[in-house]
Amino acid sequence: MESIHQQILAHIARHVSLTAAEQELFTSLLGIRRLLRKQFLLQAGDICRYESYVLEGCVRSFFVDDKGVEHTLHFALEDWWITDLESFLHQTAAQVNIEALTPVTVLQLDKPSLERLYTEVPVFERFFRILHQNAYLAQNRRILNNISLSGEARYIDLLERYPQLAQRVPQKYIASYLGITPVFLSQIRARLGHREGD
Amino acid sequence: MESIHQQILAHIARHVSLTAAEQELFTSLLGIRRLLRKQFLLQAGDICRYESYVLEGCVRSFFVDDKGVEHTLHFALEDWWITDLESFLHQTAAQVNIEALTPVTVLQLDKPSLERLYTEVPVFERFFRILHQNAYLAQNRRILNNISLSGEARYIDLLERYPQLAQRVPQKYIASYLGITPVFLSQIRARLGHREGD
DNA sequence: CGTCTATTTGAATGTACTCAAAAGCGGTGG
DNA sequence: CCACCGCTTTTGAGTACATTCAAATAGACG
Numbered sequence: 363m364e365s366i367h368q369q370i371l372a373h374i375a376r377h378v379s380l381t382a383a384e385q386e387l388f389t390s391l392l393g394i395r396r397l398l399r400k401q402f403l404l405q406a407g408d409i410c411r412y413e414s415y416v417l418e419g420c421v422r423s424f425f426v427d428d429k430g431v432e433h434t435l436h437f438a439l440e441d442w443w444i445t446d447l448e449s450f451l452h453q454t455a456a457q458v459n460i461e462a463l464t465p466v467t468v469l470q471l472d473k474p475s476l477e478r479l480y481t482e483v484p485v486f487e488r489f490f491r492i493l494h495q496n497a498y499l500a501q502n503r504r505i506l507n508n509i510s511l512s513g514e515a516r517y518i519d520l521l522e523r524y525p526q527l528a529q530r531v532p533q534k535y536i537a538s539y540l541g542i543t544p545v546f547l548s549q550i551r552a553r554l555g556h557r558e559g560d
Numbered sequence: 561m562e563s564i565h566q567q568i569l570a571h572i573a574r575h576v577s578l579t580a581a582e583q584e585l586f587t588s589l590l591g592i593r594r595l596l597r598k599q600f601l602l603q604a605g606d607i608c609r610y611e612s613y614v615l616e617g618c619v620r621s622f623f624v625d626d627k628g629v630e631h632t633l634h635f636a637l638e639d640w641w642i643t644d645l646e647s648f649l650h651q652t653a654a655q656v657n658i659e660a661l662t663p664v665t666v667l668q669l670d671k672p673s674l675e676r677l678y679t680e681v682p683v684f685e686r687f688f689r690i691l692h693q694n695a696y697l698a699q700n701r702r703i704l705n706n707i708s709l710s711g712e713a714r715y716i717d718l719l720e721r722y723p724q725l726a727q728r729v730p731q732k733y734i735a736s737y738l739g740i741t742p743v744f745l746s747q748i749r750a751r752l753g754h755r756e757g758d
Numbered sequence: 759c760g761t762c763t764a765t766t767t768g769a770a771t772g773t774a775c776t777c778a779a780a781a782g783c784g785g786t787g788g
Numbered sequence: 789c790c791a792c793c794g795c796t797t798t799t800g801a802g803t804a805c806a807t808t809c810a811a812a813t814a815g816a817c818g
Contacts, residue, residue: 425704433708435700448697484682491689498692499646501699502633506623508706509739510631513774533797541707546774548798711806732764744806746766 366394370415370469373441378489387483391475396467397421403444403460403468410449410456412470416442419466420530423458424538434539437463437527443493463531513542514550564592568613568667571639576687585681589673594665595619601642601658601666608647608654610668614640617664618728621656622736632737635661635725641691661729711740712748 367389374380380388393412397403403421404410414421416438423444424434435458438444449456450473471479479486507516517540521528528536537547565587572578578586591610595601601619602608612619614636621642622632633656636642647654648671669677677684705714715738719726726734735745 425708427708431708433704435704447693447700451693451697480686484685487682487685487689488678491685491692494689494692494696495645495649498696498699499649501696501703502645505699505702505706506631506633508703509737510623510625510629532795539707543775544797545776545799548796549774552798730764741807742765743767743808746764747806750766 365389366417367392367469369417369441373415374489377492378485380483380485384483384485388479388486391471391479393470393472394467395470396465397462398465399462401462403462403466404446404449404456404458406457406459407455409453410446411472413443413445413450413476414438414460414468414470416440416444417467417469419462419464421460421462421466421468422531422535422539423460424535425458432538433541434535437524437531437535437539439526439530463535508541513540513546514553516540516542517547517550518554563587564615565590565667567615567639571613572687575690576683578681578683582681582683586677586684589669589677591668591670592665593668594663595660596663597660599660601660601664602644602647602654602656604655604657605653607651608644609670611641611643611648611674612636612658612666612668614638614642615665615667617660617662619658619660619664619666620729620733620737621658622733623656630736631739632733635722635729635733635737637724637728661733706739711738711744712751714738714740715745715748716752 367385370392371380371385371389374388395403395414397419403414404423406426418440421438421444422434423436423438423446424432426432436444444460446456446458446460448454449458453473476486507519511519517536520536520540533547533551534544537544540547542550565583568590569578569583569587572586593601593612595617601612602621604624616638619636619642620632621634621636621644622630624630634642642658644654644656644658646652647656651671674684705717709717715734718734718738731745731749732742735742738745740748
C-alpha cells in the first residue's frame with residue numbers, strides 16, 4: 363500500500379511503535395492541505411486549529427512587531443511539525459503567522475483529534491512528549507546562542523547545523539530568524555567570503 | 561500525613577490525577593538533597609543524573625563560554641523543575657552547571673526511576689508532556705524577546721513576567737540571563753529610575 | 759571594622775542598525 | 789530576445805546601542 367501516509371507513519375515509527383489498527387485510526391484523523399508559495403497556513407488573529415506536519419516544501423512562522431518588522435520564529439522543512447502551540451493549545455487568537463515559502467503539502471491534526479488520540483492511543487502521549495522534549499532542547503541551544511554569540515557566530519552555527527536551510531530560504535528570513543537585519547547579514551557574508559559552497 | 565512530599569504531589573495534581581498507590585510509588589522514587597548557597601547541583605563535565613524539583617530556595621543553570629563568561633540559561637524557584645535535559649536524556653557530559661543561589665532543598669528523580677514511572681504509571685507520560693509543552697512555550701517567548709527586543713525592553717518584560725525573580729536574584733545573573741552585561745543592566749536601571757518598587 | 763563581592767559611574771570603543779542608493783535576479787510581456 | 793518590473797541582496801555612510809576597561813561606591817558577612 364503506497365499511501366500518502368507512509369511518510370508520517372515512518373516518522374512516528376522512529377519514536378514509538380503503533381499497531382496496524384492504531385495506524386489506521388491515526389491516519390483517519392489527518393487532513394491534507396496544499397499551499398502555493400506566499401499562502402498562509404495561519405494568520406495572526408485567527409485561532410490555530412492544527413498541528414501541521416510538512417510532507418513537502420518549506421514554511422516559516424513569524425511575528426510582526428508593533429513597528430511592522432517581521433521576526434521569524436521557526437522554519438519547517440520536510441518531516442517537521444509546525445504550529446502556533448500557544449494558540450493551538452488554548453484555542454486563542456494566534457500572535458504569529460505561518461506562511462509557505464515554497465509550494466507545500468502538509469498533513470494536519472486538529473485539537474479534538476489529538477485529544478482523541480491521547481485517550482484512545484496513549485502511546486501518542488509518549489510520542490508528543492518526545493517531540494516536545496526535542497523541541498525544547500533545540501530551543502535551549504538557540505537561546506544559548508542568542509545570549510552568548512555575535513550575529514556572525516550565530517550565522518555560522520546555523521550554516522553548520524542546518525546546511526540545507528541556508529540553501530532553500532531567502533536570506534532576509536534567515537536574518538530575521540537570527541535576530542539581525544538583512545543588511546547586517548549581507549555584511550557578515552561579505553566578511554566570510556560567502557562560504558555556503560564549502 | 562504531613563510529609564515532605566505534599567508539595568510535589570500538589571504540583572503533580574495540578575496537571576494529572578494519581579491514585580494513592582501511584583503517589584506511593586512516585587514518592588518512593590524521589591531522593592532529597594539539600595545544598596548551601598554556592599554549592600553545585602551539577603558541574604559541567606559530569607553526567608546529569610537527575611531531574612530536580614525545587615522545594616525551597618533558588619538555583620540557576622549556566623553555561624561558561626570559551627572566554628570564561630557565564631550565561632544563565634534558567635532560574636528555578638519553588639515548584640520549578642531544573643536539569644540539563646540534554647545531559648540527562650542522553651546521559652552524556654553536561655555542558656552546563658547548576659548552582660544554588662540560596663540554601664536549597666530539592667527532590668530528585670533519576671533516569672531509571674523516570675523510565676520506570678513511564679512504564680508503570682503512564683499518566684506520567686502525560687504529566688511530562690505537559691511540562692515540556694509549557695517549557696517550550698516559555699522558551700518561545702524568550703526567543704521572540706531576544707530576537708525582537710532591546711536589552712531594556714527585555715528587562716522590563718522580565719520584571720513584569722517574573723517580579724519575584726528580580727527581588728531574589730543578584731543583578732549580574734539577571735544580566736547574564738537577558739544576554740547583556742551587568743554594567744549595561746545597571747545603566748538601564750539608572751535610566752528607568754529603579755522601578756522594582758512600583 | 760575590614761574584606762570580599764556586587765553595583766554604579768564614566769569614557770572610549772566596537773558591534774549592529776538605519777537610511778539611502780545601487781546592483782543583481784527572476785519573471786512577464788512586447 | 790530584450791526590456792521592464794518587483795523584489796532581494798549588496799554597498800556605503802552616519803548613528804545608536806551595548807561593550808570593555810577602569811575606578812569609585814555600596815552592601816554583605818565574618
